[in-house]
Amino acid sequence: MKIKKLTNGKLSTNTYIIFGKDKNAAIIDPAEDTNRIIQEVEDLDLNILYIINTHCHPDHVSGNKAIYEKYSCSLLAHEKEVSRLEDKTNHLSMYLGIKGNQPTIDHFIKDGDFIEIGEIKLKVIETPGHTEGSISLYEEKSKVLFSGDTLFQRSVGRTDLPGGNVQVLLESLHKLFALPDNVDVYPGHSNNTTIGFEKENNPFAKRLG
Secondary structure (H helix, E strand, O other): OOEEEEEEEEOOEEEEEEEEEEEEOOOOOOOOOOOHHHHHHHHHOEEEEEEEEOOOOOOHHOOHHHHHHHHOEEEOOOOHHHHHHHHOOHHHHHHHHOOOOOOOOOEEEOOOOOEOOOEEEEEEEEEEOOOOOOEEEEOOOOOOEEEEEEEOEEOOOOOOOOOOOOHHHHHHHHHHHHOOOOOEEOOOOOOOEHHHHHHHHHHHHHHOO
């Protein structure tokens, strides 16, 4: 699996383009600078099969519409994120320029599902706490985790927004920390990390005992 990371948009959201040798690809959390995303896709000559939203806060979905219409791909997210995806009235949506007529979710994904992108096989792990329907995506062969806003380098996603719950988030961290230490973590913001590093250095890991 090859990964192209684009730190993108007003809130420095990490958008990921993932693909294999067959050029089949998915875009995880497209932020609003869609011209940059599309240019990368065209330069790499990729076949976009899916947009995958790890959760539906505006900074992670602001590029959905342009990508969806450009590539006629399917949009995947958790069912509990529907109301958040459809809400265009909050201040952050307006700040990021999100307008009406956004694409709706084509396929709901849940814990234990597998998303096949050519040779890539992503396992869906439900990791609520930042939002009710937050998910992470694990590629076992490559030992890669896309953690959305659940797990960051030395931190976690905030829980003081609607749908956030710190105790639930800690339970999600416990689930992620069961993965091998050498798993590379690609978060929704900031720098990459590993499961092993976070188990030793993340202050929220200390709360798990």
